Amino acid sequence: MSAPEAAEDVGRAGVRRVGLIGWGAIGRVVGRGLSEGEVPGAELACVVDNRPRGETLPVPQLPFAEALDECDLLVEAAGQAVVREWGERVLRSGADLLVVSTGALTDRALTERLRRAGPGRVHFTAGAVGGLDLLQAVTALGPLEHLELTTTKLPGTLRQSWMDAELTARLDDATGPVELMRGTALDVPAKFPKSTNVAATVAVAVGDPERVRVRVVADPGAVRTRHVIEATGPMGRYRFEMEHEPDRGNPATSSVVPYAVLRSLGVLAGGGGRVL
Missing domain, CATH: 3.30.360.10 (Dihydrodipicolinate Reductase; domain 2)
Known part of the structure; x- marks a missing residue:
């Protein structure tokens, strides 16, 4: 089933099927939150991560191309390179993309390509910043x-x-x-x-x-x-x-970031508030 068809089915069911790119400090918390039902209207469908996992995942670990067939929303939680390499393809498939590594969006040429790529839409989470x-x-x-x-x-x-x-x-x-x-x-x-x-x-x-x-x-x-x-x-x-507080496993990341991602997913799944 193609991503647009999957999105249509999801729309009828009222549930966003989420693919999580990355199972690190951010992805692990987001994935567990989704799999435990913390975001009404969203479910974790798969994880995309090229590294072998030393733990049992709550959902299948799929190659990127297969994830596009399973999901209508992809969450980037694995670094700027993911946005550069896969962002346009996600949007062309009809799926939406939630960007955590917003540093990639300061590349004006990339940002313009993402704007033209549709029909999927790009969103980004506020992460560790307010105001x-x-x-x-x-x-x-x-x-x-x-x-x-x-x-x-x-x-x-x-x-x-x-x-x-x-x-x-x-x-x-x-x-x-x-x-x-x-x-x-x-x-x-x-x-x-x-x-x-x-x-x-x-x-x-x-x-x-x-x-x-x-x-x-x-x-x-x-x-x-x-x-x-x-x-x-x-x-x-x-x-x-x-x-x-920095994340214990990855001090370069603030521990609040995955919870900001979960909040953004709640908005995209039809909850209250706004996502950027």
């Missing part, structure tokens, strides 16, 4: 005069292969906060693909990644992952600060 509705409302009244995000994490979660010896030494020897990069939401997510999805999410919400200034800070004393958004616009001045 997006207000930022969108203020932006609608005129361009923000200033918008800056500062993300602070433990040094070990920010290490990257492109770092030179000097920067690596600063990271290893840090006894206090160290600024690793300053730039826009267009270029920072490419340098820290697993740690700056919040920057990309803010950029997508306001519609201009070059307007969002981003600072990435490593702090060996950080107990939680911290995101601070500061903005000035025609209606006033705003500041949002979020501190999240």
Whole structure:
């Protein structure tokens, strides 16, 4: 059965059949929540993950092509590369795509291809960031005069292969906060693909990644992952600060993210609220 036919059957049954791409720190929590009925109107149909699993999955583990035949909604929980490689194909099949790794959407060429790909639709989850509705409302009244995000994490979660010896030494020897990069939401997510999805999410919400200034800070004393958004616009001045417990298995991810994904799935399955 093709994805459009599956979607039609799902529409009659009133249940979204969800394919989960990735069974890691995020996917595991989302998958278990779906399989235990935590999202009315949605059921987990399959998992797509190329890695061998060391645990029993609640649903079949399928190749990507077979998942498209089984699902009308795919959830990306495995990194930006999935969006680049498979995003268009998901949408062309007629299935919707919920993106967790929003850093991929700062690639303007990719975003334009996804917009043209349909008939499926792209959605993204707010993940570890709040205040997006207000930022969108203020932006609608005129361009923000200033918008800056500062993300602070433990040094070990920010290490990257492109770092030179000097920067690596600063990271290893840090006894206090160290600024690793300053730039826009267009270029920072490419340098820290697993740690700056919040920057990309803010950029997508306001519609201009070059307007969002981003600072990435490593702090060996950080107990939680911290995101601070500061903005000035025609209606006033705003500041949002979020501190999240990092995921125990993957400290680069905030533990709240999979629950934000479950909330987004609830909206897409017909529950109240809005998904971006």
